[in-house]
Amino acid sequence: MENNTNNYIVNGREIEGESLEGLHVQLKGDLSTGHLLNIDGKSYQIKEAKLDLDQKILSCKIDSKYYEIEIITPFHQMIQGMGFSDVSAMEVNEVKAPMPGLVFDIMVAEGQEVTLDEPLMILEAMKMENIIKSPREGTIKKIKVNKTASVEKNAVLIEFE
Amino acid sequence: MKKILIANRGEIALRIMRSLRKMGIESVAVYSEADINSPFVSYADYAFCIGPPASSESYLNAAHIIQVALDNNCDGIHPGYGFLSENAVFAEQVTSAGIKFIGPSPHSIRIMGSKLDAKDAVKNYDIPMVPGTDTAITDIPEAKNIAGTIGYPILIKASAGGGGKGMRIVESEDEFISQMERAISEAESAFGDGAVFIEKYISSPRHIEIQVLCDAHGNAVHLFERECSVQRRHQKVVEEAPATVVDKDLRARMGEAAIKVAKSCNYEGVGTVEFLLDEDKNFYFLEMNTRLQVEHPVTEMITGVDLVEQQIKVARGEILDFQQKDLNISGHALELRVYAEDPENNFLPSIGRMDKYEIPKGEGVRVDDSFKEGMQIPIYYDPMIAKLIVHAPTRDLAIQKMRKAIRSYNIKGIKTTLGFGDFVMDSDAFISGNYDTHFVKKYFSNENIADKEKEEGRVAAAFAQLLWEQESAKIRVPKSTQSNWSKQN
Known part of the structure; x- marks a missing residue:
């Protein structure tokens, strides 16, 4: 450097x-x-x-x-x-809403093991369905939203163990 | 007519109200809870909240909207585009409530709303059609035989479809059966109607549409064509009038065909007849849209005709005050739809707050919108923020004017299609006028915008560098002085 x-x-x-x-x-x-x-x-x-x-x-x-x-x-x-602010190197423990929207469907359950890119839920915004995929492999600890709920941008949707 | 209710929202509601005010007619807005701060609500002479954000509970709630119109003694309801504008049942309900529906009759809406009925209606008018089946096909082996006769590639389309939904291209015979099965099931789940028909697939089509205007006395004119070939996800993004590919003779023939289509369903008001144009300039009837189109401003710019004003006049039973020979094309107009979408991420919706919102101004520049700075883009509706329209004496000048207008359209907080518009205006294919509906697929990639903005950004970075050096030097204590001073101690 x-x-x-x-x-x-x-x-x-x-x-x-x-x-x-x-x-x-x-x-x-x-x-x-x-x-x-x-x-x-x-x-x-x-x-x-x-x-x-x-x-x-x-x-x-x-x-x-x-x-x-x-x-x-x-x-x-x-x-x-030096990597002090390198977020990508850290373990992702949460899945956040990339945009505000309505939770259209949830495809996983708490305690379920998922793989990278596995569809977790569908967020509906502006008449379009957007699939939220898993950012990592792991077990789902908690699902923080209910089906049909309206969420803000960056709201935590899912927590990993 | 003294008072008209607008059963719509956003830019089109505001645009309709502007014409009403010009004509001395009062406007009544209906709005959902999500639109309470939208400029169209404050612009209206009267405004009523009709329900929660979801369209099904507000802008699609026909009974409630009609009740508001009755309570306020409205003489007419203007449906705009989308929502209830092509709903024959709504048009009927409005009429039976004793209110004028500003648009064609329920009969015309019904015929043109079904692709098969529309084909049937225009059969006796000698309108060129894409080779294909006249009736819905359910028998798969029979369909396969017909597809063989037409010749591959072929297109399978849902009878009740629209906006690109329920369409499938079949390249060769061996994939026909599986594609046909999927098309039928898709049509069933999307429209509740599994009827499909098959037709020849035009591989390099241009989307050319003709604006028509008919009064209730049998008079009809066309207001020339619009080209809408720049599309993403089968939806238009850039439109222009006139079309570079259409000459005087073709224009006259297409205009005549469009008027015949309108007559085949006893059309009244403004409407649009859509055609596909192939490489050899053969045109084929696609469908008729029985409403005001999103892209109507380009026609207004080149003809000087206010289409909403004409709709009201026709609804009042007036005779058209001009004939075909009175209409002329003046200059060239372009429209860019500014969507809250990220062109670098597959045109996915980009939602949030508009921290900065500044529209371009100037002669021949028109912005149809209903937004202000600080507003949130509602998640419940179509992501279109605005339409940017320019008009100039020639196409080259219009492109230049559009590029300048795009630059001074400053939006912060969300991604938009403005950068995409700039890419289109700067691309050789668009500038030459030689493009088709595959424009985005053929020429556009994620890097196009990124590279361009980086190149432009270097100027800004160079400025930042210079300013940073200047300003930070001012507050820094010069090193030499400091060391001299410490030595003396």
Whole structure:
């Protein structure tokens, strides 16, 4: 991790700082009056730029499109690299609702052993049935919702042992 | 007519009310508990809550809706699209309550609502049809014989189907029997009616539809075509008018055929006749939609005709105030349906709160919606947020205008089809006008949007980098000063 450039998450998509190397960037104006950005000879109109130095988040409009940019500093990258915030490495003990919806059907019971990708329940949202599959192998400890219940996004549906 | 109830919700309810207000007619909204904060409710002159969020207990509750109309002395009920708009029983109930149903007669709705009855009705009008069976097939060996005569690939369709449900493509004879069995059982469970028919499958079809308008006195005109070939899951996402593939001669022939279809069921009001167009520009009648279509604005933009206003005039018994020769196409119009869906994840619904909602504005830019910032997307209904429509003198200019409008349509909090729209407007197939209903399957992949947004995002990242360096330098104590100071101590 000998990286000393920032990385960026632009509207949810990661962009590596290295990919910006070699760009010829020029900026005119300041935060209050708006900016004119020139990159390799092409200019962009920037408005409503707001930089939060504590949160390291920049929001702005570039040619009327809204952007939210998270700045990931080398220090932050190092922490990530050490695995402190690596959620995916942890054991998943819960299944959460990926979207709000109605519990249309539950295909498993408490105490049942399931395999990876086995259908657990069907969540109905916007007239469509979405199958919730098991994220892991394991035994179901508790089913937290009833059939026909209405659930919010991220509500815990199922707990594993 | 002085007061009209709109038996619908969202953007179409609001769009209908706008025309009513222009005509000096009062509007009555009915809404479910889920829509209490929706702009169409506050825009209406009167609004009544008719029940819980589920459509079956609110927007589909015919008896309750009619009662609200009676209690408020409404002269008419406008059903919009979807919900009760193509329900012949509802149209009948409205009529027998002494209220004008703004749409065709129950008879017309009934005929065109059944694919087999529709085929039967237009039989004597010399309308080109896709080669296939005239009646429902249940006998599998007989069906197999017919399929052999038509030639593979063939399509099995549920008689009561729609929206792509209950359709199956059979590529070769050996898979016919199993596919036929599954199609029948699917049709039974989805529509409670196992009747299916089989027809030739057109492999590179374009979806072209004709807008018709008929008064109650036997006058009928068509308002040209719309092309709706860009579809996902058999549902339209991008529509345009006119169609690049349709020339003057074809337009006249298709328009004439559409008027004949309307006449075959004594049609009244606005309606749409859908056709498939094959590679050799042969057109075939698909079905007639007996209501206002979602994509009607593109026709309004190129003709200057307000279709809702025309519906009301026809419902009042007026004679059409223009003839076919008075209608002209002016410029080009495009529509993008903005759905709360994630195009990178198979167009699955993306639900949540709209933390930011800013619509594009400008000449020739129209947004039909019923949302405001901070609103939750209700989970109970169709995920369409808005329709973005643009109009320009030429197709190229319309595409440019659409791209600009997509950019300045800022939505945060949920995923939408705006990025997909941008991909379509930038694709060679769409720009050339040479595309068919397989557009999404042929050209679109998850990476298309991701790559494009990353490329664009580099500009934003470069700006962030520069600003970060500038601003963080201001608050940092210069290192050299610090070390000098410590040495002195």
